[in-house]
Amino acid sequence: MGLGSLASRALRSSSSSRVLSTNPRYNLIRTIVSTPELHKPEAAAESASEPDLPKRTPVAGARVHFPNPDDVIEVFVDGYPVKIPKGMTVLQACSVAGVDIPRFCYHDRLSIAGNCRMCLVEVEKSPKPVASCAMPALPGMKIKTDTPIAKKAREGVMEFLLMNHPLDCPICDQGGECDLQDQSMAFGSDRGRFTETKRSVVDKNLGPLVKTVMTRCIQCTRCVRFASEIAGVQDLGMLGRGSGEEIGTYVEKLMTSELSGNVIDICPVGALTSKPFAFKARNWELKGTETIDVTDAVGSNIRIDSRGPEVMRIVPRLNEDINEEWISDKTRFCYDGLKRQRLSDPMIRGADGHFKPVSWRDALAVVAEVVHQVKPEEIVGVAGKLSDAESMISLKDFLNRMGSNNIWCEGNEKNQDADLRSSYLMNTTISGLEKADCFLLIGTQPRVEAAMVNARIRKTVRATHAKVGYIGPPTDFNYAHDHLGTTPETLTAIAAGTHPFSATLAAAKNPAIIVGAGVFSRKDNSAIFSLLNSLPSKFKNLITPEWNGLNTLLLNAAQAAALDLGLVPQSDSLDSAKFVYLMGADDTNLDTLPKDAFVVYQGHHGDKGVYRANVIFPSTVFSEKEGTYENTEGCVQQTVPAVPTVGDAREDWKIIRALSEVCGVRLPYDSIGGVRSRIRNVAPNLLRVDEREAAVFSGLFGGGGGKVSAVPFGVTVENFYMTDAITRASKIMAQCSALLTKK
Amino acid sequence: MLARLASKRLLEIRQAFHQSPQTVRSLSTALNYHIDTPDNNSKAPWEFNEANKPKVSEILSHYPSNYKQSAVIPLLDLAQQQHGGWLPVSAMDAVAKVVEVAPIRVYEVATFYSMFNRQKVGKYHLLVCGTTPCMIRGSRDIEDALLNHLGVKRNEVTKDGLFSVGEMECMGCCVNAPMITVADYSNGSEGYTYNYYEDVTPKRVVEIVEALKRGEKPPRGTQNPDRINCGPAGGNTTLLGEPKPPPCRDLDAC
Numbered sequence: 001m002g003l004g005s006l007a008s009r010a011l012r013s014s015s016s017s018r019v020l021s022t023n024p025r026y027n028l029i030r031t032i033v034s035t036p037e038l039h040k041p042e043a044a045a046e047s048a049s050e051p052d053l054p055k056r057t058p059v060a061g062a063r064v065h066f067p068n069p070d071d072v073i074e075v076f077v078d079g080y081p082v083k084i085p086k087g088m089t090v091l092q093a094c095s096v097a098g099v100d101i102p103r104f105c106y107h108d109r110l111s112i113a114g115n116c117r118m119c120l121v122e123v124e125k126s127p128k129p130v131a132s133c134a135m136p137a138l139p140g141m142k143i144k145t146d147t148p149i150a151k152k153a154r155e156g157v158m159e160f161l162l163m164n165h166p167l168d169c170p171i172c173d174q175g176g177e178c179d180l181q182d183q184s185m186a187f188g189s190d191r192g193r194f195t196e197t198k199r200s201v202v203d204k205n206l207g208p209l210v211k212t213v214m215t216r217c218i219q220c221t222r223c224v225r226f227a228s229e230i231a232g233v234q235d236l237g238m239l240g241r242g243s244g245e246e247i248g249t250y251v252e253k254l255m256t257s258e259l260s261g262n263v264i265d266i267c268p269v270g271a272l273t274s275k276p277f278a279f280k281a282r283n284w285e286l287k288g289t290e291t292i293d294v295t296d297a298v299g300s301n302i303r304i305d306s307r308g309p310e311v312m313r314i315v316p317r318l319n320e321d322i323n324e325e326w327i328s329d330k331t332r333f334c335y336d337g338l339k340r341q342r343l344s345d346p347m348i349r350g351a352d353g354h355f356k357p358v359s360w361r362d363a364l365a366v367v368a369e370v371v372h373q374v375k376p377e378e379i380v381g382v383a384g385k386l387s388d389a390e391s392m393i394s395l396k397d398f399l400n401r402m403g404s405n406n407i408w409c410e411g412n413e414k415n416q417d418a419d420l421r422s423s424y425l426m427n428t429t430i431s432g433l434e435k436a437d438c439f440l441l442i443g444t445q446p447r448v449e450a451a452m453v454n455a456r457i458r459k460t461v462r463a464t465h466a467k468v469g470y471i472g473p474p475t476d477f478n479y480a481h482d483h484l485g486t487t488p489e490t491l492t493a494i495a496a497g498t499h500p501f502s503a504t505l506a507a508a509k510n511p512a513i514i515v516g517a518g519v520f521s522r523k524d525n526s527a528i529f530s531l532l533n534s535l536p537s538k539f540k541n542l543i544t545p546e547w548n549g550l551n552t553l554l555l556n557a558a559q560a561a562a563l564d565l566g567l568v569p570q571s572d573s574l575d576s577a578k579f580v581y582l583m584g585a586d587d588t589n590l591d592t593l594p595k596d597a598f599v600v601y602q603g604h605h606g607d608k609g610v611y612r613a614n615v616i617f618p619s620t621v622f623s624e625k626e627g628t629y630e631n632t633e634g635c636v637q638q639t640v641p642a643v644p645t646v647g648d649a650r651e652d653w654k655i656i657r658a659l660s661e662v663c664g665v666r667l668p669y670d671s672i673g674g675v676r677s678r679i680r681n682v683a684p685n686l687l688r689v690d691e692r693e694a695a696v697f698s699g700l701f702g703g704g705g706g707k708v709s710a711v712p713f714g715v716t717v718e719n720f721y722m723t724d725a726i727t728r729a730s731k732i733m734a735q736c737s738a739l740l741t742k743k
Numbered sequence: 744m745l746a747r748l749a750s751k752r753l754l755e756i757r758q759a760f761h762q763s764p765q766t767v768r769s770l771s772t773a774l775n776y777h778i779d780t781p782d783n784n785s786k787a788p789w790e791f792n793e794a795n796k797p798k799v800s801e802i803l804s805h806y807p808s809n810y811k812q813s814a815v816i817p818l819l820d821l822a823q824q825q826h827g828g829w830l831p832v833s834a835m836d837a838v839a840k841v842v843e844v845a846p847i848r849v850y851e852v853a854t855f856y857s858m859f860n861r862q863k864v865g866k867y868h869l870l871v872c873g874t875t876p877c878m879i880r881g882s883r884d885i886e887d888a889l890l891n892h893l894g895v896k897r898n899e900v901t902k903d904g905l906f907s908v909g910e911m912e913c914m915g916c917c918v919n920a921p922m923i924t925v926a927d928y929s930n931g932s933e934g935y936t937y938n939y940y941e942d943v944t945p946k947r948v949v950e951i952v953e954a955l956k957r958g959e960k961p962p963r964g965t966q967n968p969d970r971i972n973c974g975p976a977g978g979n980t981t982l983l984g985e986p987k988p989p990p991c992r993d994l995d996a997c
């Protein structure tokens with residue numbers, strides 16, 4: 001809660017008092033009239049309880065959902081009646097009534113600890129102030145948040161919290177966005193009575209991402225609860241007692257969670273701060289740009305904080321349907337890769353094998369000359385895993401005009417069915433996974449492939465003890481699971497009903513089956529998909545009008561949009577290619593490419609693809625361009641440029657548009673709007689931003705039949721921290737993979 | 744004259760401020776974080792011995808099987824007795840394995856209670872009560888006497904490994920203050936005793952220590968020969984007759 005909301009509260013209360021004074025009921029001179037109220041006292045009581053105060057709006061758009069209409073209770077917050085469902089706490093009732101209660105230890109998504117005592121409020125007929133975060137609201141409760149008792153309680157708690165808190169705000173990275181700072185300004189006293197020596201606590205080493213200054217800790221235990229409840233790593237604990245109490249791991253231990261960066265956000269003080277961001281910038285000098293993440297297929301909502309041309313940090317943005325308010329460490333800390341190893345100028349490889357910077361005009365001319373010398377069927381285009389929809393449609397249009405339709409996106413394979421959207425989307429939706437009561441993960445390790453989806457599964461498993469079955473190589477899970485097998489034959493057994501897990505799956509009300517995108521690259525992928533296609537007929541609850549439990553978990557940000565746009569290879573081999581256009585494609589195996597083939601690499605990082613390139617076109621990364629991405633559940637989102645481009649780099653679709661003109665096959669669009677009009681013809685759902693377009697034919701998984709092989713499922717993501725050009729260029733990610741990955 | 748007075752007063756004030764600050768009371772024997780040492784590290788193997796294994800299952804049987812973690816405190820106590828009065832980190836790990844929780848959950852408990860020693864203690868761990876009634880009756884002198892006699896600092900073990908001195912909170916013997924407790928780990932968990940020695944004097948605690956050194960077991964309880972348990976010295980002075988029944992009820996009728 002910021003100072004702004006506090007100021008607005010102060011304004012609101014003064015305006016409400018003005019309303020009171022102008023109210024005729026409070027006028028001194030009253031004419032005596034006979035009103036029904038005098039004759040019917042109970043009616044008078046009713047009308048008196050009706051507040052004539054201005055209506056308050058709930059804090060941060062707090063919504064009330066009444067699961068059972070009988071369970072509605074009414075409480076009074078500062079005299080305002082508010083209807084809430086049974087079981088809400090006093091603090092939640094206050095936020096519905098539009099009163100923001102100060103708090104440190106309470107967090108919406110964590111269990112209630114009730115140990116900071118900052119949320120004390122006065123409740124009528126209660127002998128002492130109550131901790132509103134832990135007190136369930138009772139019918140008719142009269143809660144007072146603005147009385148002298150509540151104010152004094154807060155001031156006292158604040159004095160105790162500040163007692164051992166160092167006065168190092170000027171050198172603290174949390175300064176300016178610190179809950180303790182804000183709330184001590186709003187609720188604290190202007191002096192303290194503590195004259196003893198402040199305590200100091202030894203700093204802990206939690207790894208390369210989280211910096212600790214434990215003396216600043218106020219023991220709210222949010223990080224402990226986050227680690228054990230959301231991240232699922234039992235590393236942090238509360239050690240010691242009394243004034244010697246401290247947060248720590250006891251034994252020297254790094255925090256090996258893929259979500260560890262979130263403790264930086266939930267820490268209300270500067271005890272846990274970002275190590276890479278330490279002493280780099282103050283939060284008020286940063287420009288926030290609300291955009292999305294592209295390092296995995298989840299499309300987590302983020303805010304890029306930049307200063308001038310530099311991305312300073314990435315923080316999460318709330319999106320209940322996708323990432324709630326967490327992001328993975330890869331999303332949060334890959335940003336230093338955005339400024340390292342960047343391609344800034346068009347370059348041509350000379351006869352000596354070295355790259356020489358040239359002008360755009362020359363580079364385009366060279367490529368145009370070569371592309372006309374090869375046969376159309378020898379032209380191949382590969383879009384990288386970070387490509388946006390606009391550039392992919394431009395590339396496809398360009399190569400189509402050159403006579404080739406051999407173009408695909410990394411991660412998508414030849415036999416893949418791009419006709420049925422349900423076969424490559426997460427049909428249950430990410431938030432829908434919370435309703436599932438049985439999971440079957442096939443060839444996917446969600447913890448490294450899509451950390452936010454994994455967090456959702458963990459949340460469900462924790463809340464409902466949903467069963468999780470897993471088919472694939474042994475891997476790390478942070479929730480209870482049954483390892484059913486490693487080969488597709490286990491799946492055959494489940495489909496045939498001979499496996500014990502079939503009974504679990506059949507008994508489940510909302511079963512969810514998640515197939516990893518690694519399955520696409522298997523030789524027997526069509527057999528696996530036709531096997532999956534047969535499941536709904538055996539497990540009736542798998543697909544019902546309300547529930548679609550057949551899911552594919554994609555790996556890359558570009559994958560879903562590429563399939564929507566029809567970027568499916570005719571032949572996925574590069575054996576006979578003479579002209580290869582790599583649009584940010586770094587993970588394509590170029591070993592089989594003929595020696596004399598001409599490779600154009602259009603991308604933003606000097607990564608793997610550059611080694612084989614003949615010409616380099618520098619392009620922009622997701623933080624510098626406006627691009628459309630579709631995440632694994634089919635939700636379309638757009639990136640927003642946060643920082644200017646590097647050097648002479650251009651947006652991908654502009655480069656292809658320019659090249660098409662030089663090649664004499666001018667693409668008919670000159671603006672991003674024009675490209676999007678073209679997308680409308682191909683995949684109109686990609687224009688409905690921030691909306692999820694569900695697959696029309698649910699439960700059709702395609703697949704051409706055949707027999708599944710006995711080859712075990714492989715590990716798709718070897719190193720969580722390094723999956724694409726940006727993360728491979730990042731120094732922080734390199735540190736993480738050196739220190740945190742399991743050897 | 745006035746200047747001299749003023750300077751004298753100033754000196755007094757300065758002296759008042761210069762008084763050595765009270766030594767930090769460390770109730771626990773160790774830090775709140777672990778530092779690997781040869782005899783205390785996570786790699787050292789540790790498990791309950793054969794004699795204690797039935798005790799472990801007996802302790803676990805007190806709690807429902809889905810609340811195994813309830814057994815963490817008695818198990819830590821048992822582990823401490825087995826390991827000569829202190830808990831190495833590997834013993835805590837072993838307890839965590841038995842109660843099926845993450846090790847950190849056991850560390851939290853072990854660091855919370857000052858009776859769990861996470862650093863080596865002597866075979867006889869002497870605990871001086873430092874709470875107000877005992878302090879008023881001279882517990883500081885008793886501690887000093889012990890420390891001087893043994894030639895150690897607080898929570899330090901004597902060279903022969905026999906004794907260590909610590910401080911603890913009120914044990915409820917205020918009527919016989921000052922008191923010390925002797926935790927006897929010399930005979931493993933079978934012969935483990937935890938005896939109170941009350942009404943001690945600086946002279947008497949030294950005698951107790953010497954007796955323990957000789958292998959004797961000095962009688963527990965009050966060390967004042969004139970007192971019986973917590974009765975007054977020289978016999979009772981009040982409540983001498985038979986207690987009267989409450990006037991509202993005829994006890995014989997019951």
